[in-house]
Amino acid sequence: MKELPGVVLASRNATVRYGDVVALDDVSISFSGGMIHAVVGQNGAGKTTFARMVSGLVRPAEGSLEINGRSIAGGNVNDARRAGVELVHQSFALPPSFTVAEAMQFGADGGRLYTRAALERRWQAHLDALDVKVSAGAQIRTLTVEQQQAVEIARALVTDASLLILDEPTAVLSPEGAEKLFERIRRLRERGVTIILILHKIREVLAVSDTVSVLRGGRLIDGPLPVADMDAERLASLIIGPSGREFAGDDLEALTGALSPVAGGADKTSAPQSEILSMRDLSTRTDGDGPPLNSVDLAVHAGEIVGVAGVEGNGQRTLVRAISGLADIMDGSLEIDGRDMTRSSLLARRAMGLRVIPFERNVEGLSLTSALWENWSVGQLLGRPLHAAITPKGLRQGCRAALDNWDVRYSTVEQRAGSLSGGNAQKVILSREMDDAARLIVAAQPTRGLDIGATAFVWEAMRDARRRGCGVLFVSSDLDEIFDIADRVVVMLAGKIVGEFRAPFDLASVGSAMTGARA
Amino acid sequence: MDDIVIAILRSGTPLVYVALAGVIAQRSGIWHLGLEGLMITGACATIVGTVLTGSVGLSLLIAVLLCALGSILFWFVVEVLKANQIIAGLGLTGLGLGGTSLAIQAIFGSQGAVSAPAGLPKIGAAFGAYGGLSVLVLAMPFVVFLTWVLLCRTRFGLRLAASGEHPFAARSVGANPAMMRLVALVIGGGFCALAGAELAAGSLQIFSQNMTAGRGFMGFAAVIFGAGHPVWATFAALFFAIVGAIGIRAQLVFGDRIPHDLLLGLPYIATVFGIWLSARLRGGARGATGGFGELKDP
Numbered sequence: 001m002k003e004l005p006g007v008v009l010a011s012r013n014a015t016v017r018y019g020d021v022v023a024l025d026d027v028s029i030s031f032s033g034g035m036i037h038a039v040v041g042q043n044g045a046g047k048t049t050f051a052r053m054v055s056g057l058v059r060p061a062e063g064s065l066e067i068n069g070r071s072i073a074g075g076n077v078n079d080a081r082r083a084g085v086e087l088v089h090q091s092f093a094l095p096p097s098f099t100v101a102e103a104m105q106f107g108a109d110g111g112r113l114y115t116r117a118a119l120e121r122r123w124q125a126h127l128d129a130l131d132v133k134v135s136a137g138a139q140i141r142t143l144t145v146e147q148q149q150a151v152e153i154a155r156a157l158v159t160d161a162s163l164l165i166l167d168e169p170t171a172v173l174s175p176e177g178a179e180k181l182f183e184r185i186r187r188l189r190e191r192g193v194t195i196i197l198i199l200h201k202i203r204e205v206l207a208v209s210d211t212v213s214v215l216r217g218g219r220l221i222d223g224p225l226p227v228a229d230m231d232a233e234r235l236a237s238l239i240i241g242p243s244g245r246e247f248a249g250d251d252l253e254a255l256t257g258a259l260s261p262v263a264g265g266a267d268k269t270s271a272p273q274s275e276i277l278s279m280r281d282l283s284t285r286t287d288g289d290g291p292p293l294n295s296v297d298l299a300v301h302a303g304e305i306v307g308v309a310g311v312e313g314n315g316q317r318t319l320v321r322a323i324s325g326l327a328d329i330m331d332g333s334l335e336i337d338g339r340d341m342t343r344s345s346l347l348a349r350r351a352m353g354l355r356v357i358p359f360e361r362n363v364e365g366l367s368l369t370s371a372l373w374e375n376w377s378v379g380q381l382l383g384r385p386l387h388a389a390i391t392p393k394g395l396r397q398g399c400r401a402a403l404d405n406w407d408v409r410y411s412t413v414e415q416r417a418g419s420l421s422g423g424n425a426q427k428v429i430l431s432r433e434m435d436d437a438a439r440l441i442v443a444a445q446p447t448r449g450l451d452i453g454a455t456a457f458v459w460e461a462m463r464d465a466r467r468r469g470c471g472v473l474f475v476s477s478d479l480d481e482i483f484d485i486a487d488r489v490v491v492m493l494a495g496k497i498v499g500e501f502r503a504p505f506d507l508a509s510v511g512s513a514m515t516g517a518r519a
Numbered sequence: 520m521d522d523i524v525i526a527i528l529r530s531g532t533p534l535v536y537v538a539l540a541g542v543i544a545q546r547s548g549i550w551h552l553g554l555e556g557l558m559i560t561g562a563c564a565t566i567v568g569t570v571l572t573g574s575v576g577l578s579l580l581i582a583v584l585l586c587a588l589g590s591i592l593f594w595f596v597v598e599v600l601k602a603n604q605i606i607a608g609l610g611l612t613g614l615g616l617g618g619t620s621l622a623i624q625a626i627f628g629s630q631g632a633v634s635a636p637a638g639l640p641k642i643g644a645a646f647g648a649y650g651g652l653s654v655l656v657l658a659m660p661f662v663v664f665l666t667w668v669l670l671c672r673t674r675f676g677l678r679l680a681a682s683g684e685h686p687f688a689a690r691s692v693g694a695n696p697a698m699m700r701l702v703a704l705v706i707g708g709g710f711c712a713l714a715g716a717e718l719a720a721g722s723l724q725i726f727s728q729n730m731t732a733g734r735g736f737m738g739f740a741a742v743i744f745g746a747g748h749p750v751w752a753t754f755a756a757l758f759f760a761i762v763g764a765i766g767i768r769a770q771l772v773f774g775d776r777i778p779h780d781l782l783l784g785l786p787y788i789a790t791v792f793g794i795w796l797s798a799r800l801r802g803g804a805r806g807a808t809g810g811f812g813e814l815k816d817p
Contacts, residue, residue, distance in 0.1 A: 057691060078693035093688035095681045106677035107692035113673055 008033040014063035023049040025218040038209035046218040055087035056080030086156035096141035108158040175511030182208040201257025232258040254484030273302040276471035282332035291495035300471035307486030308475040315495035353439025368418030373399040379432040406431040423454025521648040531760030536714035537738030538756040540707030547703035548683030552608030555735025556615025561715025563619035566726035569635035582712040590708030632727035638720040653721040744793040762789040
């Protein structure tokens with residue numbers, strides 16, 4: 001082991017503002033070298049902002065940064081890189097049309113002019129040295145998520161980085177992929193690289209890191225604390241804070257990623273009822289957005305929440321589009337509530353009780369530049385004849401009632417949807433989609449980017465729907481979340497459903513299905 | 520045979536230069552619809568400059584500077600003022616076409632064609648029948664090669680491509696996508712000036728209103744046809760020139776039996792066909808820009 005180099009990174013009273021929003025508030029922290037440091041917190045706690053500030057992508061409005069004893073003004077990526085900081089982004093910063101070698105080269109020093117062969121030789125050696133099993137000539141877009149991440153880490157290490165920051169590296173990985181990543185990180189630590197991991201699962205913090213620091217609402221709550229004398233419960237309370245909120249069942253553990261490896265199914269209620277959704281042998285045409293569906297059989301019963309797990313980009317989006325009538329179905333059939341809907345329009349499907357909470361809240365779910373009441377009303381106006389009169393007054397009243405009912409924090413229904421926070425925006429969508437006529441609810445990553453309170457609210461809404469006898473298809477890449485709320489879990493891989501699990505769920509077996517180990 | 524090759528090189532060289540300008544811009548994330556305007560600015564400045572100063576070299580320099588200035592203006596509107604780049608590019612084209620007409624009117628008092636006392640230097644008798652071609656024709660293959668090296672074999676080229684394709688990636692290795700786009704547009708402006716100079720002073724030594732006649736847009740089409748690659752775009756531009764030369768030749772052969780407007784329109788028909796073909800081959804043009812010309816958030 002190398003000699004510990006003392007303090008690698010120190011920030012003093014660092015504050016970052018985006019417009020009026022204070023993303024990072026007076027953070028003073030120092031990390032010592034040669035260790036794995038975890039930084040945890042809820043969504044919106046300022047973790048990513050902290051990582052971006054250190055790597056020079058965001059300039060702190062106040063405060064100072066010191067990296068390897070060098071004082072850095074901040075806001076300049078080149079300065080930060082010269083000081084030895086590299087950031088691995090959550091959704092990787094690799095241009096998809098580049099080859100691996102080109103992606104390495106464009107961030108490196110030296111070798112201004114190159115030939116393709118020399119370039120690939122140079123970076124193949126670098127990849128091999130890091131034990132990344134990827135061909136340097138391969139195009140980024142042909143790589144799997146795990147390979148892309150390995151390449152991004154290798155890219156970050158092309159300069160002599162002494163401090164590597166990984167922003168939520170496990171969010172896109174299967175549990176096995178995460179384990180491999182941790183192995184890689186430990187090897188880097190042995191080489192003397194200091195690592196800061198932005199994480200949001202307590203289980204992962206306890207598994208890999210030496211210290212942990214907790215951010216909440218942009219403030220440093222505590223840290224770095226040694227992980228050795230930390231337990232899940234204490235860490236969870238640091239992350240959530242004194243909100244005094246009660247959480248149902250295992251929700252608290254699921255929210256903070258502290259569920260035990262075998263979990264879920266505690267509040268499973270009645271025996272299965274009639275099938276609301278049944279897909280038989282369904283295949284779709286390739287449409288350039290993720291793999292097409294390949295002979296998918298899937299059933300959702302009334303009063304049941306079916307979780308769709310899988311590493312992102314394995315056909316979950318196509319599945320949601322196929323159910324919404326937005327994908328070209330080549331083969332197979334799809335029934336909603338016993339009626340064949342394979343070729344029906346989304347409108348006809350909605351009339352049968354299909355409701356969709358789409359992946360992209362701000363693109364597909366809401367028109368951010370329209371008023372709240374307009375966003376809410378589209379659900380009411382569907383299926384009316386084109387010449388039917390619209391009464392804005394009535395719609396506004398209906399909207400007000402619905403939003404109040406769903407506990408949306410807003411000042412007036414005239415305000416634009418874009419002015420709401422993520423959680424409130426999602427509640428507007430819920431208020432529109434989860435009406436009394438809903439029979440089948442497709443919820444696609446409905447809690448992504450939400451803070452803990454809003455996430456728990458969404459879960460409660462799903463459970464309510466189940467109690468009312470709706471079928472819920474819940475797509476998520478967060479296994480803790482799925483284990484906590486689903487009655488049954490299917491795993492998607494490359495456009496197929498490769499496994500089906502019933503509670504209690506076993507993290508190891510679901511995880512290996514996600515990577516195809518059981519295929 | 521020689522004369523048809525000469526005709527192809529004469530009409531093809533301006534297209535190649537303007538296509539290269541479009542390729543560089545496209546790699547940096549900008550669909551450059553202002554090529555036409557810059558090209559005619561280059562043509563006008565070369566001829567008018569030669570008339571006023573008597574020096575071809577000096578007027579070429581003026582043309583390059585004017586086009587660089589136009590490119591900086593375009594960059595400012597798109598990058599700083601965040602205007603839609605399609606609209607801004609069309610505006611630049613309008614500015615070039617209208618501005619050159621206005622300049623002719625203001626300087627010479629009429630909108631008729633202006634002829635210059637001298638044209639670009641010729642490559643000389645050593646090339647036999649090809650001796651009448653200008654030096655820019657001779658330089659064209661080298662410029663294409665150098666552009667290819669710059670874009671595809673240097674770190675600068677990679678950072679430029681990243682600025683267009685994934686600005687955040689470019690930023691996270693310390694490149695500044697906005698500055699990369701400025702550099703790309705200014706280099707491209709220089710190429711547009713050369714394209715205009717070759718068109719006006721390569722063999723004719725004349726400038727008339729709207730003399731580019733959509734060649735800037737054909738250069739833009741070559742960018743799409745060539746998938747944003749400098750060499751393929753060059754071939755696409757030369758393909759359009761070949762079709763044009765065939766059209767002129769066909770007029771001589773067929774005489775009045777085929778309407779000659781149709782034959783003159785061949786290059787434009789080939790352009791449409793080329794774009795359709797490239798879309799078929801690659802499943803549509805997927806560029807650096809989203810939707811309708813808005814710059815991606817860096």
